[in-house]
Amino acid sequence: MANKLALVTGASSGIGFSLAKELGSRGYDLVICSAGARLEAAADTLRSTGSAVEAIQADLATREGIDELWNAVKASSRPLDIACINAGVGVGGLFYETDLDEELKMVDLNCTGTVHLTKHVIKSMLGQDGGKILFTASIAGEMVAPREAVYAATKAFVLSFAHSVRYELRDSNITVTALQPGPTNTDFFHRAGMDNTEVGSKGKSESEPDDVAHQGIEALLAGKDHVYAASGKTKLEGMLANVVPGSVKGSMHEKMAKPLDEK
Template sequence: MSTPAVRPLALVTGASSGIGLELARQFATHGFDLVVAAEDAGLEAAAQDLRGTGAAVEAVRVDLATADGVEELHRRATAGGRPVAAAALNAGIGSGGPFAETPLERELRLVDLNVRGTVHLAKLVVRDMVPRREGRILITSSIASTMAGPFAAVYNASKSFDQSFALGLRAELEDSGITVTSLMPGPTDTDFFERGDLTDTKLGTTGLKDSPADVARQGFEALMAGRERVVAASLTTKLQAYSSRFLPDSAKAALHKVMARPGSAR
């Protein structure tokens, strides 16, 4: 009797809802087992849903804005001795409002999660992958990375960091057998705007939000193809990213200011 093939293992962060949950679903329906992570109580329900695909799913509830949380996730992901074949570093939060008035603690937490947590987990994952000379890493950036973000200055800056980090790491690892792909969503129909206090803005109330399932599908396909980046998901989002390449930084900032100004939804 032949031994059943071992499914590859994928690690997905921010997987309790939205793009992260849909990325996990993409992995699960394409033959991967999963370690999924988030800090909120919805993670277990998400994991149970994913188990319905036939994948083995371990849910690790940790705060990836802390070093202890990142280390615990990595320990749990590697405890069984199976290599992490693919890692989707997707966890992140937003923050909107005038910088002079927004809580410092919220924005420092944003930096800790979107920047420090991403770098910390990438360090651990890359160190595991390099000796094997194989692996795939997806880093969720944003089209916000292409522009300064008045009324979301810290968030946009964090995504600019993630974008530069992903591209730099990709170039560094180009001969290692490891690929790094940047996922650049536009406005997506998730709870991001509610959690980031952006629901009273034009940006938060636009009817042109993309489906998180479509964003995740395009991100997964780009990852598996080894592509450098993908702007996801709709044609409108792709055109916005393309046209921004030709606008001066001051013009992009002015447009973002109009869309993200508190009260602009009215």
């Protein structure tokens, strides 16, 4: 029997790479996508699991990039069993100081690209009468997040989108799961310009991407609506997210996200 097929975006490093590795170890063939230069190296590593891996280098912040990726998925002529819609970036800093173009590009990737790709995925899965979708949201999507205001807003969008689409599909054989990691030991904070912050220098060590991915895939395969991953602190923050006042959440996040040398 042929392996099932899984799609993972943002798979050249970090949580996306770990999601792909987790699925490869479970016997899935992979279509992986990233705009980064590390994609081919990631694909070579993933092939060591014994899975067939197709790597598509495309910018999913653009319509052309989404179309390029989806055309590759269609060209396989195989049912898409799992889609991990994970690609995303962050921008750190005070909103009135951050670069507008960087933030709009982030919105294009984290929100617009997610909607565009999901439209293709769901129509395909409805046509084949089944499938599983994992969205990488964030604990930040439930927080007041000074110095990551736009990033957190994009993740709140992804979280709301995932929950709403899940409800729409409740009578189908498609399940939708939101993965909500906290700070994770990846290069996310470096790329967001947040190395010189508490969360970017030591807070990210609370979770390893392999642990986040394992918990995410376990929740996906179990059909759960969401999972907080992977540290105990993240799970506690998730439980308290709708109880703690916004001013308290904002103060907590401000401490983690401001430069270490700022009073």
